[in-house]
Amino acid sequence: xSCTPYQKPLTIGAAPWPNFEFAFLANELGYLDKEQxxxxxxxxxxxxxxxxxxAKLDVAFLSLDEVLTLVxxxxxxxxxxxxxxxxxxxxxxxxxxxKTLEDLKWHSIGYENKASGALLLDEVFTLTDLNxxxxxxxxxxxxxVKDAYLKGNIDALIVREPxxxxxxxxxxxxxxxxxxxxxxxxxxLVVRGDLYQEKEQQIAHFLSxxxxxxxxxxxxxxxxxxxxxxxxxLYPYFLEKAILNSQFINPxxxxxxxxxxxxxxxxxxxQLSILMSEKRMLGQIQTxxxxxxxxxxxxRAIYE
Numbered sequence: 194x195s196c197t198p199y200q201k202p203l204t205i206g207a208a209p210w211p212n213f214e215f216a217f218l219a220n221e222l223g224y225l226d227k228e229q230x231x232x233x234x235x236x237x238x239x240x241x242x243x244x245x246x247x248a249k250l251d252v253a254f255l256s257l258d259e260v261l262t263l264v265x266x267x268x269x270x271x272x273x274x275x276x277x278x279x280x281x282x283x284x285x286x287x288x289x290x291x292k293t294l295e296d297l298k299w300h301s302i303g304y305e306n307k308a309s310g311a312l313l314l315d316e317v318f319t320l321t322d323l324n325x326x327x328x329x330x331x332x333x334x335x336x337x338v339k340d341a342y343l344k345g346n347i348d349a350l351i352v353r354e355p356x357x358x359x360x361x362x363x364x365x366x367x368x369x370x371x372x373x374x375x376x377x378x379x380x381x382l383v384v385r386g387d388l389y390q391e392k393e394q395q396i397a398h399f400l401s402x403x404x405x406x407x408x409x410x411x412x413x414x415x416x417x418x419x420x421x422x423x424x425x426x427l428y429p430y431f432l433e434k435a436i437l438n439s440q441f442i443n444p445x446x447x448x449x450x451x452x453x454x455x456x457x458x459x460x461x462x463x464q465l466s467i468l469m470s471e472k473r474m475l476g477q478i479q480t481x482x483x484x485x486x487x488x489x490x491x492x493r494a495i496y497e
Contacts, residue, residue: 202231203395206245207254208238208335210380211354211436212277212407214421216254216399219406221420230399237334239307245270251388252396256309257379257458258474261466264485265476269386271487274400274494275447275458279378282438283309284370285317286342286360287349294321294368297349303333303341304351309371309378313351315472316374339363354435355427362431370438376465380439381458389487397493404444404494444495451488459483 207213219225220232233250235241242259244250246268254276255263263270291297294317302317304310318324333341338356341347342363349368352360361367371378384396410417418429425432442450450457462482469475 200229202227202229203251203392203399204231204233204249205252205399206233206235206241206250208235208241209353209355209425210254210439211282211432212380212439212441213254214425214432215406215410216403217424218410218417218421219399219402221424222406222409224402224405225399229395236336238305238309239334242307245383245385248385250385251392252382252384252399254380254382257381257462257465258309258312258469259307260381260383260485261462261469261475261478262307264480265478267479270383270485271386271389272381272383272451272458272485273389273396273487273490274382274444275442275450276380276382277442278440279309279371279380280438280440281370281372282354282357282435283313283351283378284357285313285349285351285368286357286365287368288345289364289366291348291366291368294323297321297323297368298327300348301329301331301346302349302351303331303338303347305334306332309353310351311474312374312376312378312469313369313371315474317369320369320373354438355425355432357438358431358435359427376461376468379458379461384490389490393490393493397490397497400444400490400494401497407441444491448488448491448495451486451491455483456486459486 217232241253245253304314331347335353335356338350338352339359342360418432422429422432459482466478
């Protein structure tokens, strides 16, 4: 008897963020064959970047600034869908006694340096006379945020949903969020450049299952929220509020954003790369940004 050679499951990774959760919901609903797909929720955006960089992940949910960071490091990848836009989901949260951004002078701020937190921190510096000489900066990954707040040794923290809801419940004050940014924080789905053609059908099935799980959530919100909240160890109403702080982009809207010359996402990536380069957040990008985008997989997910 001939044997089918073993094929390693497609590894898909994300850090906690409301709309990334539909990938895990798809898995729980049985839409994904466990022999073909391995889903990993990593503790922070930094962990996702490192895992993708070292090829431990085949597919990853990342923010557009994180994608540019990887491209500047020479990582070959393709953006295959646009997931959402943060509309307040990324925020600077402070202790209740700190009432304004200016009150942060001579205080400490914790943030995740390799993620969108750096963009929000830069906006704080732009809006005030604060800088890295007048505030103390500490690297605090997303999985460390709640403990850092509870210990009381950091005065303000740049956080993402759903952690933001947890800090609000603990009495933290929201000073500014991503809706104030001139350039939006956009989250996308990427695949390793050496895999996107070879595994096209498999990735397309994952993507269609992801959108199918989102549709399940829209039709059965209470059941979906309960399922996702159990896995996240959150109250369902925290997750419900967290989801409202982002603009989900449906697959056909995502395809429109990826299509055209130049595409909407290419223009946003170009504006973001200029800003990040000016702020010395980004190394030199040698790649033509239009080459980072592929619509084939999303088209298959929608139409097949």
